[in-house]
Amino acid sequence: MRVTVRLFARLRDVAGASELTREVAPGATVGAVWAQLTREFPDFAAYERSISSAVNADYARMDREVRDGDEIAFLPPVSGG
Amino acid sequence: MATRILIPTPLRPYTDKQDAVDAEGRTVGELLENLTQKHAGLKAHLFNEQGKLRSFVNVYVNDEDIRYLQKEQTPVAPGDTISIIPSVAGGVDRVSGERVSGTFSGSAVAEKVPDTLPQLTNDEIKRYSRHLIMPEVGVEGQRKLKASKVLCIGAGGLGSPVAMYLTAAGVGTLGLVDFDVVDFSNLQRQILHGTPDVGRTKLASARDRLQALNPEITIKTYETALSSENALKLFQPYDVIVDGTDNFPTRYLVNDACVLLGKPNAYGSIFRFEGQASVFGAKNGPCYRCLYPEPPPPGLVPSCAEGGVLGVLPGIIGTIQAMETIKLILGIGEPLVGRFLIFDALRMKFRELKLQKDPDCPVCGTHPTVTKLIDYDQFCGVHPAAPEPLESTTVQASPLDISAVDLKARLDRGDDLLIVDVREPQEYQINRIPGSVLIPLGDVPKRYNELDPNQEVVVQCKMGGRSAKAADFLRSVGFKRVLNLTGGILAWIDKVDPTQPKY
16 A cells, blocks of 8 residues: 655755655554664664654554555654744 | 523623523523523623624533534524633643644633733734734734743744744743853854854843833843753743743643643754744643653764854744744644654755654653653763863873873874874864865775874874774774874864964
8 A cells, every 4th residue: 555754854955855756564563664764764863752643643652554555755854042 | 391501610600600600591601691691790701792702711512612513503402511711810830732532722821811811011012013913913912912921941043033033023021041161153043142242141141132122011030051950830820931041851741741731842853954833832732752762872963063053044943943933922823733844954845743742652652651851861872971170280191091281292202193084074174184184084994094003193183073983993903003182173273273264
């Protein structure tokens, strides 16, 4: 199944894109999508413990299962002021 | 059959000091009518001249706000409990931002008994006339603003628009916490401060600017670093806290202090072209830790100084924080509670995430583990910088470092050194050490084989942080001798070549 991934802040810089479309295995969780991206972009790994994620604009945890067509967002924290 | 109406403390003088009164009626309206017949003194406090329930009076039927039921037509049944909840007057201002039945009640401060709100002078009526003619604000709303106290943490990029708009809007007391000095590099976005202010404290500069903008309001300045020792005491007198800080330890500190005190936190944060805003710490609403339970490791997320920021961006996010603050004070509209706003300036898009209060949240959850303020530097893995030695010659320099002066001496001596600048190309365009080669830190793992591992290498960045990482990496892949330039290009300019610009 296909999902849309939205990336913010540094993740966008690292991936060089703010939006990606990826094939993921049926039954994949948000965490599995993240792990797949981390294989593609190894620099993502450092953010793993501090990102928050959302599915279809709803805050979601890493164990949340995703469905075909879902939009998954990964947001690292930012601190500028 | 009579229905019991709970009377809040400020209204008990009008009910012969009773905290509950029984009244008759089939609807809330009939009950209140009956109540004010029994206790005539209450009438002026509950109803305005047109006989309408005053906007600062919230009425609940069994903990449900009647504004989300059938208002005064809400039926009451025997055994129901009716609560009248105006604001608590006097020093016990409460901007709870309470959420009722899944809908934000918009109650906020702001539910103050009008008799206790300060009057507007004729000058103030002229000044705020564009507010006064809107029913959502009106004279009563403007008096709420005048009675309100807002504390803004930081007088920088976000703090500038926050402080200026809240000052202009007539927030009665504005507190500012900052300990920084105005620098030329602030002026591109920190519109509180002007060119003549460079070198002054931000608070002195802010006070002048704000007082000129609106002499009617009280500005309180706290020239201190917010800490676990002073935060609760500083926050206590204020109704709303605005987070305009620029670092994670302070953000977690502001969040936790707001949750512990039950004060809403008008949050904003920025990065390059992206911004975030929300209202955290509202009663029954989520807090920052519900979204980000753990801080990022130090160095992972660049600050504005490291990552840059487009100057207009804090203007946009800061004005959102100011707007949310005013809505909380007035108790109008739908605040950003349980909603996380993300702004992308390049694409000019606002997105919103729905955010729930996390029952497992360590601060605001059902079984909190953080019940007092902690050491936030430690929590965020930040170690306060060691005091700089007065003279570099008095300390034994690490054999892995080289000072700018020593580097210059060795270059003058003709030593065979390769200087690798690991900054970004746009930084390299601003200033550089003659003869250096540019390999941005992120490219070093891909490009180190362009260099000779047997040659002596000096790595250098802006201040020495990134180059320390590059040096570690190069040593790990077999470079024989790698030195890190202490203090980076800035030290080079200070000590060796003051003709070059600094950034």
